[in-house]
Amino acid sequence: MTIATVAPLSDYSGSALRFGLIHIRPIQVVETVKKSGIKFQRTSRRFESIKSPKSYEELVNLQNETIFSTIQVPDWFDVNKLVDVFSQDNISRYEQDEELKEMVENVKNTERKGRPLLNFIQFMRKRFETRKDHYVEIEANRFLRSNFPLSFYTKFVVYDKTYYSLLKVLEDIVRLYEFQASSARSFIMYEKKINELKRKISPILDNLDQCVFSCSCLKRFTMVWNSREYIEVTNPEFLDVEKVDKMEFQRLSGIFNSKIREVRGFLLHYNPDFLFKEIDSQDNTTKMFGKLLMFPSSSFKI
Amino acid sequence: MSSSLGCFFLDTNIILSEILKENTPRIEQLKKDASFHKITCNVSDSVEKEVDKKIQEASTFLGDVIRVTINGHLLESRQKCGISLMDPMTSFDIKALEELFSYYYDFIKETKFGLLSPLSLIEEWVISFLGDILNQGIEISIGEFQTKLVEKLLELTSDIDSLYEHLITFQRSFVKKKSIQLDSRITQSVNALEIHYPDCVHIASAIIHQINSKEKTVFVTLDFSSILDKKQIIYKQLGIICCDPLYALHHLL
Numbered sequence: 352m353t354i355a356t357v358a359p360l361s362d363y364s365g366s367a368l369r370f371g372l373i374h375i376r377p378i379q380v381v382e383t384v385k386k387s388g389i390k391f392q393r394t395s396r397r398f399e400s401i402k403s404p405k406s407y408e409e410l411v412n413l414q415n416e417t418i419f420s421t422i423q424v425p426d427w428f429d430v431n432k433l434v435d436v437f438s439q440d441n442i443s444r445y446e447q448d449e450e451l452k453e454m455v456e457n458v459k460n461t462e463r464k465g466r467p468l469l470n471f472i473q474f475m476r477k478r479f480e481t482r483k484d485h486y487v488e489i490e491a492n493r494f495l496r497s498n499f500p501l502s503f504y505t506k507f508v509v510y511d512k513t514y515y516s517l518l519k520v521l522e523d524i525v526r527l528y529e530f531q532a533s534s535a536r537s538f539i540m541y542e543k544k545i546n547e548l549k550r551k552i553s554p555i556l557d558n559l560d561q562c563v564f565s566c567s568c569l570k571r572f573t574m575v576w577n578s579r580e581y582i583e584v585t586n587p588e589f590l591d592v593e594k595v596d597k598m599e600f601q602r603l604s605g606i607f608n609s610k611i612r613e614v615r616g617f618l619l620h621y622n623p624d625f626l627f628k629e630i631d632s633q634d635n636t637t638k639m640f641g642k643l644l645m646f647p648s649s650s651f652k653i
Numbered sequence: 654m655s656s657s658l659g660c661f662f663l664d665t666n667i668i669l670s671e672i673l674k675e676n677t678p679r680i681e682q683l684k685k686d687a688s689f690h691k692i693t694c695n696v697s698d699s700v701e702k703e704v705d706k707k708i709q710e711a712s713t714f715l716g717d718v719i720r721v722t723i724n725g726h727l728l729e730s731r732q733k734c735g736i737s738l739m740d741p742m743t744s745f746d747i748k749a750l751e752e753l754f755s756y757y758y759d760f761i762k763e764t765k766f767g768l769l770s771p772l773s774l775i776e777e778w779v780i781s782f783l784g785d786i787l788n789q790g791i792e793i794s795i796g797e798f799q800t801k802l803v804e805k806l807l808e809l810t811s812d813i814d815s816l817y818e819h820l821i822t823f824q825r826s827f828v829k830k831k832s833i834q835l836d837s838r839i840t841q842s843v844n845a846l847e848i849h850y851p852d853c854v855h856i857a858s859a860i861i862h863q864i865n866s867k868e869k870t871v872f873v874t875l876d877f878s879s880i881l882d883k884k885q886i887i888y889k890q891l892g893i894i895c896c897d898p899l900y901a902l903h904h905l906l
Contacts, residue, residue, distance in 0.1 A: 484804075491803035494716065495796070501716030501806060502709045508811040612822065615815075619823060626819035628812040632674035636805045639778040640813075641673035643711050643771055645666060650771050651714035 372468060372525070372552055411441045418564065422572045423599050432581060437571065440585045450478070466533065468548070472525045476518040486511050497590035499573075503604070510566055510611055517559055517614070520621040524551050555621075558614045565610040569603045658905040659869030660693040662859035663828065664852075665703045666875040667898060668696065671826075672704075672816045676875060676898075683873065683898035684827050690902060694873075695831040697858035701821055703851050708817065712810045718775055719802050726753040727795050741792040747783060750776075833858040842891060846883055852876065860893045870894075873901045 415434045424430055445452060454474050487508055494504045525548065532544035576595045577587040592600075618625055630637055643651075667683070670676040687694050730749035731738055754776045782802065786793055793801070819825045839860050843853035856872055863870035872895045874880050880887070884895045894904045 487804050487807050488800060490807055491800045494803055494807075495720055495799055498720075500709070500713040501803070501810065502712050505712065505807055505810040505814060508807045509814050512811055512815070612818065615818060616823060619825070623825065626815045626823065626825065628815050628819075630672070630674055630809075630812055630816065632677070634809075635778055635781060636809050637673060639774045640711065640715070640806075640809055641669075641675045642774050643715070644669045644673065644707055645675070646771050648707060648710045651710050 372472065372521070372549070372556070407445065408438070408442055411445075412438045414564070414567070415441070418568050418571055422568050422575075422603065423596060425576055427579065428575060428581070428584075433575060433584065436581050436584055450474075466526075466529050468525050468529050469522070472518065472522045476515070476522050479515050479518060483511065483515060493590070496588070497592070499590055499592050506604075506608060506611065507566070510562065510607075513562070513611055513614055513618070514559070516618055516622065516625045517555065520618060521552055521555060523621075524548065524555075555617070558617050562607075562610045562614045565603070565607040569607045572599065572603055658690055658692055659871065660695055660862075661687065661901055662695050662697060662831075662855070662862065662870055662872045663700065664855055664872065664874035664876060664880070665700050665707065667873055668700065668704045668820065668828070669707065670875065671820065672813055679875070679898045683901055686902035687827060690905075692902070692905065694828050695859075695862070696821060696828050697831055697833050697855060699833075699851050699854040699858055701830065703855075704817065704821070708810070708813055712806060714771075715775065715806055716803065719779075719799055719806075723750065723753070723779065724795065724799055726750070731795075739794060741794060742783065742787065742798055744787070746795070747780060747787070750780060750783075831858075831862065833861050836861055839891075843887075846886060846890065848879060848883065848887075852880060856880070856887070856891075856893060856895070860891055863893060869905055871896060871901050871904045873898050 412434065415437045418437075419430050419434050424433060454471055490504045490507050493507075494501060528544055528548035528551065532541050532548070535541040535544055573590055573595055574587055575584050577590050578584045615626060632638070632641070661683070667680065670680050683694075686692065727746055727749055728738060730746070730752070731740075734745070736745065754772065757772055779802065782805075783798060786798070786801075820828050821830065824830060835854065835857060840853055840857040843856045843860070844850070848856060859870050859872040862868070870893065872880075872893055874895060875897065877897075880895050881897065887893060887895050896904055
């Protein structure tokens with residue numbers, strides 16, 4: 352059996368979204384160019400990063416410090432070392448993800464020609480679209496390597512689907528505001544529109560961050576309590592429900608579930624129908640599940 | 654704006670049918686009637702909880718059958734016959750599953766433990782899925798087969814989760830949540846008619862609402878075996894109408 356160990360995009364690209372869409376500012380560059388012996392002034396607009404190049408690492412480190420100060424950690428592990436191990440894992444996955452890294456860099460370096468922010472968010476959305484089946488496979492494999500109930504993994508699939516819906520909402524907002532910015536006659540108007548765009552998407556990313564944080568807390572908690580060595584903490588062989596403290600597990604699951612609900616409630620303002628799914632009632636799995644639910648729960652025994 | 658005709662209180666099976674598109678003609682008629690006459694379709698806290706619990710229990714049950722029961726039996730059958738665990742699945746594995754399900758049918762018949770039908774639903778689903786794969790000539794290992802089954806369940810249960818939130822949590826469809834302060838005396842009188850938990854709580858919620866709001870209330874259910882077959886005595890003793898969704902409107906007119 353092939354065991355997928357790579358985490359879904361939503362596990363580590365929340366920060367990339369913030370870097371690609373929020374931690375940028377528009378700048379105007381005026382250059383003097385010579386054409387056929389005549390001097391012209393060429394004005395171009397581009398984005399620059401507000402943060403220093405090391406910020407991604409700092410941000411990831413800070414996130415992991417906060418996570419490990421929130422969850423219970425077994426006494427055979429040192430919290431600082433765990434922060435280090437998980438941060439390095441996040442950073443190396445980001446570093447290895449050349450496509451994503453290049454896209455974030457492109458936003459900062461591309462001239463205003465074209466639609467760099469829209470390109471970025473479309474890239475994120477399309478990439479998620481092409482990989483979403485794989486993300487479900489990851490959760491299926493995690494379920495088979497554990498004795499946690501299936502409903503625990505269902506919530507992670509719900510989380511990924513919510514993330515995807517959120518990318519589509521962001522894409523619509525970016526398309527509208529960047530289009531308005533691109534038709535601005537002056538740089539001041541252009542800057543104003545980009546700032547409006549950032550103000551519009553900031554609360555969405557704030558909501559997403561809280562959801563990503565609660566998801567990370569829950570995942571890290573189950574992972575560290577199912578590991579004995581630092582080398583296995585990011586991908587333990589088996590997740591045993593008996594190895595985690597039930598009260599703490601319920602607390603973290605409760606927070607995670609309520610954060611997903613909050614984000615979904617928030618997304619309804621932008622897309623009132625996003626929770627509505629067309630279930631194929633002729634599909635064998637749906638038919639089987641539908642009939643099964645009509646039996647009393649006491650018959651769910653084998 | 655609610656109707657002066659009264660209101661409906663919906664049972665768990667109505668919500669589950671709506672989510673999974675079961676009993677569609679009956680549910681569609683109810684929705685059409687409620688919308689045309691502006692009748693509120695209420696869902697009590699107890700129904701809300703039971704819907705959530707049932708979905709979780711069914712998915713846990715199915716997950717465990719795939720992860721433990723099916724996997725364990727397939728591996729054991731192969732080991733007995735010296736077939737490598739990594740080999741692609743064949744008719745041998747389908748026959749091994751036939752043996753597994755036969756064993757459970759015999760066990761259930763002997764002990765009267767559990768019900769035959771949930772098992773036969775899983776049997777039909779698993780065997781037809783594997784049969785289709787083998788008919789297409791696709792090579793699949795036991796691990797990959799399990800993964801595919803779990804993927805299908807995760808896709809479905811995550812969609813059900815969304816529809817549950819659409820319908821109940823965020824009340825984006827025809828259903829309204831109604832919080833009811835329970836009165837144990839009323840719950841016990843429903844229970845005394847041999848209507849067990851949690852059904853007696855669902856009906857008690859509708860009765861309490863009818864008393865408190867003085868609004869004519871109909872409890873709508875598809876449960877023919879333990880509620881609708883007692884509808885006369887429930888009405889006579891407790892004053893609440895219980896009926897099938899097809900007829901619900903006409904009990905308010």
